[in-house]
Amino acid sequence: MARKGALRLIQGVREGRSLGDQTGALRSLPVADQARAARLAAETLRHQGRADRVIEGLVNRKPAPQIADVLRLAVVEMLELGAPGHGVVGAAVDLTRTLGARGQAAAGMVNAVLRKAAAFEGWADLPPQPLPDWLRSPLVEAYGDTVMRAIEAAHQQGAPLDLTLKPGATPVPGAEALPTGSWRMTGPAQVSTLPGFEAGDWWVQDAAAALPVRLLDPRPGERIADLCAAPGGKTLQLAAAGAWVTAVDISEGRLRRVTENLTRCGLTADLVAADVLDWRPDTAFDAILLDAPCSATGTIRRHPDLPFIRDGHGIAELIELQAALLDHALTLLRPGGRLVFATCSLIPDEGEVQVAEALERHPGVSVERPDLPGLDPAWITEEGGLRLRPDYWSDRGGMDGFYMARLRTPS
Numbered sequence: 528m529a530r531k532g533a534l535r536l537i538q539g540v541r542e543g544r545s546l547g548d549q550t551g552a553l554r555s556l557p558v559a560d561q562a563r564a565a566r567l568a569a570e571t572l573r574h575q576g577r578a579d580r581v582i583e584g585l586v587n588r589k590p591a592p593q594i595a596d597v598l599r600l601a602v603v604e605m606l607e608l609g610a611p612g613h614g615v616v617g618a619a620v621d622l623t624r625t626l627g628a629r630g631q632a633a634a635g636m637v638n639a640v641l642r643k644a645a646a647f648e649g650w651a652d653l654p655p656q657p658l659p660d661w662l663r664s665p666l667v668e669a670y671g672d673t674v675m676r677a678i679e680a681a682h683q684q685g686a687p688l689d690l691t692l693k694p695g696a697t698p699v700p701g702a703e704a705l706p707t708g709s710w711r712m713t714g715p716a717q718v719s720t721l722p723g724f725e726a727g728d729w730w731v732q733d734a735a736a737a738l739p740v741r742l743l744d745p746r747p748g749e750r751i752a753d754l755c756a757a758p759g760g761k762t763l764q765l766a767a768a769g770a771w772v773t774a775v776d777i778s779e780g781r782l783r784r785v786t787e788n789l790t791r792c793g794l795t796a797d798l799v800a801a802d803v804l805d806w807r808p809d810t811a812f813d814a815i816l817l818d819a820p821c822s823a824t825g826t827i828r829r830h831p832d833l834p835f836i837r838d839g840h841g842i843a844e845l846i847e848l849q850a851a852l853l854d855h856a857l858t859l860l861r862p863g864g865r866l867v868f869a870t871c872s873l874i875p876d877e878g879e880v881q882v883a884e885a886l887e888r889h890p891g892v893s894v895e896r897p898d899l900p901g902l903d904p905a906w907i908t909e910e911g912g913l914r915l916r917p918d919y920w921s922d923r924g925g926m927d928g929f930y931m932a933r934l935r936t937p938s
C-alpha cells in the first residue's frame with residue numbers, strides 16, 4: 528500500500544505538485560503507510576539519477592514513464608534503503624500489474640530488470656543526482672564546478688533534524704550542540720514524541736535558518752517586525768528573546784501555523800495578515816527581520832522534489848519582489864535601526880547581489896559584518912553578508928543554503 532502511495536506522490540510531482548502539497552492524496556492509507564509512502568517518494572526523487580544509471584544498464588529500451596517510476600522506487604528501496612530484494616521485486620511486479628494494459632505487458636520486464644538490479648554493486652560510487660540546468664548553470668557560475676559537486680553530494684545526504692531551544696530549556700536527549708547554538712538529533716527521531724515537544728521547549732528549525740534572528744540580535748522590550756513570518760520559526764525566536772513582535776504574512780492560512788506554534792511554545796506576538804508592500808504601521812520599529820519569499824533552492828536537502836517541479840520561471844519576479852520588500856521595510860525602521868534581510872536561496876541574485884544593489888539605492892545604509900559564535904570567517908561575503916551552503920559542516924550533516932545580511936540605517 529505504501530509503495531502504491533509513493534508512486535501516486537511521484538506521479539503528482541511529475542505533474543508539477545510538490546510532495547508537501549499532496550498530503551491529502553494519501554488520506555485513505557493507515558498513518559504508518561502514509562509516512563512510509565512519503566519517505567519512499569522523497570528518497571526515490573533524491574536518488575533518481577543513480578537509479579536511472581542502474582536501470583539504463585539493464586533495459587533494452589526506455590520504459591514508459593510510470594513503469595520507469597516503479598523501477599526507480601524498487602531500485603532505491605533495495606540499494607539505498609537496504610530492503611531485501613525478493614520482497615521488493617515481487618511487490619514491484621504486483622504494482623506494475625495494477626497499471627492497466629501497459630503494466631500487464633511490462634510485468635515480466637520489471638521482474639527481470641529488478642532481479643539483476645538487486646545484485647548491482649557500486650551504488651555508493653555512482654555520482655549524485657545532478658541539479659537541473661536552470662539552477663546548475665547559475666550555481667556553477669557563482670561557486671565553480673567543485674563546489675557544485677559538493678552541494679549535489681550534500682543534497683544526496685538529506686537533512687538531519689535540528690532544534691532551536693527556548694532560552695533555559697533542557698536539551699533533548701540524543702541531540703548534540705552545534706557551534707552556532709542550535710541542537711541536532713544524532714539519530715532517527717519522531718518530532719511529536721520527543722521530550723519537551725508538548726511543553727513547547729523547542730521547535731524544529733534548521734541550524735542555518737536559526738541564524739538570521741541571531742544576526743539581528745533581538746533584545747528584551749524592543750519593537751521588532753517579522754516580515755514574511757509564516758510558518759513562524761523566526762517569530763518564535765524573536766518572541767522567546769523577549770521582544771515585542773509584530774509578525775506579518777500575506778497568507779492567512781500560513782499565519783494559522785504561526786498561531787499554533789506560538790500557542791504550543793507559550794509565546795506571544797501580534798499577527799497581521801497583510802501584503803507587506805501595503806502595510807504601514809503607525810510607529811517605527813527598532814529592528815526588522817525580512818525573510819523574503821525566494822526560490823527556496825537552499826532547501827533541496829529537505830525538499831528533493833523541488834528541482835523536479837520548478838523550471839526557473841518566476842525567479843526574476845521574486846528578485847523584483849525581494850527588492851521592493853527590502854526598500855519598503857527600510858522605511859518602517861526608526862533612525863539607527865537594524866534590518867536583517869534573509870533568503871533560503873543559493874542564487875546570489877537573491878542574496879549578495881540583492882544587498883549590494885540595495886546599498887547603492889540607499890546611501891547611508893551600511894552592512895554590519897556578522898560576529899556570531901560558530902561562524903567560519905570564509906562564510907562572510909564581500910559586501911559583509913553571510914553565505915551558507917549545504918556542503919558546509921559536511922562532517923556534521925550539512926546545513927540549509929541561506930543568505931543573510933544585517934543593514935543599519937543612519938541615526
Ligand SMILES: C[S@@+](CC[C@H](N)C(=O)[O-])C[C@H]1O[C@@H](n2cnc3c(N)ncnc32)[C@H](O)[C@@H]1O
Pocket residue numbers: 754755756757758759760761762775776777778781801802803804818819820821871
Ligand atoms: C521564506 S517564507 C518565511 C519563513 C518564515 N520567516 C519562518 O521562519 O518560518 C516566506 C513567506 O513570505 C510570505 N509572503 C510572500 N509575499 C509576501 C508579501 N508580499 N507580504 C507578506 N508576506 C509575503 C509567504 O506567505 C511566506 O509565508
